[in-house]
Amino acid sequence: MREEDLVLGDGRTLHFYDLAPPGEPELAVFWHHGTPNIGRPPEPLFALAAELGIRWIGYDRPSYGGSSERSGRDVASAAFDVERIADRLGIKRFAVMGHSGGGPHALACAALLPERVVAAVSIAGLAPPDAEGLDWFKGMGNYGAAALRAAAQGRAAREYHETAGLEFDREMFTPEDWEALAGPWSWFDSVVRPAVAKGPDGAIDDDVAYVTPWGFDCMQIACPVLFVHGMQDRVVPAAHGEWLAQRCRWAELWRRPDDGHISVMNYAASSLVWLRGQLRAG
Numbered sequence: 001m002r003e004e005d006l007v008l009g010d011g012r013t014l015h016f017y018d019l020a021p022p023g024e025p026e027l028a029v030f031w032h033h034g035t036p037n038i039g040r041p042p043e044p045l046f047a048l049a050a051e052l053g054i055r056w057i058g059y060d061r062p063s064y065g066g067s068s069e070r071s072g073r074d075v076a077s078a079a080f081d082v083e084r085i086a087d088r089l090g091i092k093r094f095a096v097m098g099h100s101g102g103g104p105h106a107l108a109c110a111a112l113l114p115e116r117v118v119a120a121v122s123i124a125g126l127a128p129p130d131a132e133g134l135d136w137f138k139g140m141g142n143y144g145a146a147a148l149r150a151a152a153q154g155r156a157a158r159e160y161h162e163t164a165g166l167e168f169d170r171e172m173f174t175p176e177d178w179e180a181l182a183g184p185w186s187w188f189d190s191v192v193r194p195a196v197a198k199g200p201d202g203a204i205d206d207d208v209a210y211v212t213p214w215g216f217d218c219m220q221i222a223c224p225v226l227f228v229h230g231m232q233d234r235v236v237p238a239a240h241g242e243w244l245a246q247r248c249r250w251a252e253l254w255r256r257p258d259d260g261h262i263s264v265m266n267y268a269a270s271s272l273v274w275l276r277g278q279l280r281a282g
Contacts, residue, residue, distance in 0.1 A: 001040070001056075005066060006088050015066025016059035016085050017041060019049075026053035027118075027279050028091045029272070030082055032098030032105040033058065036195040036203040038065035042099075043187045048269050052276045057094070059085055061105070063202035064195050073205055076215025078105035079112035086116065095275045097121040099265060100236060101206050104128070104214060107244075111220040119278035120221070121271045123228045124261050127240040128218065129211045139237030143169035151207035158207055162200045174232050174260035185265050224250040224278050228267050230259030 001019040008014065017040050029049070031041040041056035049056055059081065062070035070077065086094060095118050098106035103125015110120040127134055129152070137145050143166065150161035173181070181188060195202060225248045229241030238255065245253035252274075256264050 003066075006085060008084060012062070012068040012070060013066065014059055014068075014081055014085060015039075016057065018089065019046065019056040021050040021053055021055060023053070025055035027276060028055040028057055028086075028089075028094040029275060030086075030094055030096045030106075030109065031056060031058040032078065032096060032102030032109075033061070033064075033191065034098075034100030034102050035206040036064070036200075037102075037188070037191040038195045040191050042265075042268065043190075044184050045268060045272055048272055052272065054272065054276065057085065057089065057091070061202060061206070063205055064198065069201065070205075073209060074212065074215045075104045075209050076108050076112060078108045079216075082109050083113060083116070092116065093118055095119045095121075095278070097123075097268075097271065097275065098125060099123045099268070100125065100261065101210065104210065107218060107221065107225070108214065108216055110223055110225060111216040111218065114220075114222050117223055119223050119275050120225045121228065121275055122225065122241070122244065123268060123271060124230060124233055124236050124264050125227070125241065125244070126210055126236050127243045128214050130213065131240075131243050134239060134243045136240075139234070139239065141169055141172035141234045143172050144235050147207055148211055151204070152211040155204065155208050158204050159200075162204060172234050173262060174230075174234065176232070176258060176263035177260040180263040180266060185262055188262070218244060218247045219249070221248050222250070224252070226252050226254065226271055226274050228254045228256065228264060228271055230256045230261060230264035232257075232259060233261045233264070235261040
């Protein structure tokens with residue numbers, strides 16, 4: 001996998017990852033990582049992506065990994081950063097895929113880059129904080145909800161929450177999640193550790209972005225979108241995925257009855273096949 005830095009006009013650096021299959025790629029897919037992760041695309045999907053002719057592109061969101069801070073960033077700003085990377089690589093049309101907090105950022109690209117994004121996948125992704133009719137925090141574990149409630153009071157409150165020293169709540173993940181983390185999705189450890197090692201700024205900025213206006217309306221999205229959600233998810237409740245699927249014009253929803261926030265990634269391979277199929281359909 002190739003890694004590069006892109007210096008933007010405002011002086012910021014974006015660190016990105018590029019993995020192309022043998023031969024000529026048929027589709028580029030931008031990977032949007034969760035919180036707290038760096039942007040290295042998911043290794044468990046590399047072999048399938050090569051079979052499908054998919055080129056993986058990922059990047060570290062601001063304040064993660066090798067990317068510079070972007071003060072006051074919102075979810076919509078992901079579209080600007082992705083467009084700059086796509087321009088650098090000469091990629092005109094692409095798909096987007098995100099897990100957890102990466103879901104909203106993938107949707108931002110789909111909404112704000114309609115001439116470039118052919119399809120989108122959001123796995124276990126959040127709904128916007130102003131989602132009408134959605135009890136946004138209902139079903140969230142206390143550990144994650146506390147951080148997001150603090151973020152809703154502003155960045156200073158979220159920073160203060162970070163100093164509270166709360167112990168990680170293992171119950172936020174289901175037994176199926178822990179099984180996935182011990183098996184095929186142990187890969188998450190390789191993207192969480194370097195993200196955490198750099199400090200909390202990336203996660204703080206993410207949380208503030210999730211609970212403040214996103215900068216776009218999901219009803220703007222005109223391309224096909226697949227939402228995949230575990231019905232036992234204790235991090236991002238399934239109601240978020242259901243709400244989003246009802247608001248996007250060309251949406252498909254896969255409900256996974258027995259899965260949580262991580263084990264639902266066992267369906268990421270099928271989601272990648274779905275993405276490739278949208279290119280053929282288009």
